[in-house]
Amino acid sequence: MKFRMNKNISGKVFYYIGEVIVVIIGIFIAFQLNNFKENIQSVKEETKALKRISADLQTEKFILQDYLTKVKYSRKYLKEIVYDGKRDNLDSILFHLGQTFIHYKMNSEYINLKYSGRLNLISNDTLRYNLVRFYEGYYTIYDELAQRHKSYVSEHLEEYFINEFPSDTTYIIDPKRVKDKLEQEKFRNLIIDQMSFYGALSQTINIEVVDQLNKMVRKEFE
Secondary structure, X not given: OHHHHHHHHHHHHHHHXXXXXXXXXXXXXXXXXXXXXXXXXXXXXXXXXXXXXXXXXXXXXXXXXXXXXXXXXXXXXXXXXXXXXXXXXXXXXXXXXXXXXXXXXXXXXXXXXXXXOOHHHOOOHHHHHHHHHHHHHHHHHHHHHHHHHHHHHHHHHHHHHHHHOOOXXXXXXXXXXXXXXXXXXHHHHHHHHHHHHHHHHHHHOOHHHHHHHHHHHHHHHX
């Protein structure tokens, strides 16, 4: 009789242990499924974020490239006037001297991730580091350049042209007056200084960095 009771008790113990194991396995499977769903959702969100960053970088490249094209053309125009004695199209010199660098920030998705504390959504550590370096490092340099250039144009070039070159609303300058002023050292130095700014901007603005970064981003989500 005693043996049978022990046997019954042992059977119940094994049964309850089995029940506990089944519950544990169920919880484990549910936990894994939940993690799997969260990982899938995280990957989807990361992909969307990277696509938006890629679009921002593409726009950034277009804007910077467009500005550099204009700057190089204007620098060539000014160089020919100052050093080669070219006197064609002098009435448009104000346009070529006024290519002020304005840094339009194309970083809306990066800012969104940064201030929402979700930069870690970008799982690739190297890519995340390069994005931070670009948006925090290069943007600081571009902002400083833009401020310096704006100050130079407003404090020197604009003041000089307002005083020395009265014009109408079309900003067309009297070419004869420009030709006469080119004989003055002050005017020539202003042009040379602006050419130097253009040269510095052309060397500092790095389209290749934007291009390489965008390739890394696209590779990550493709």
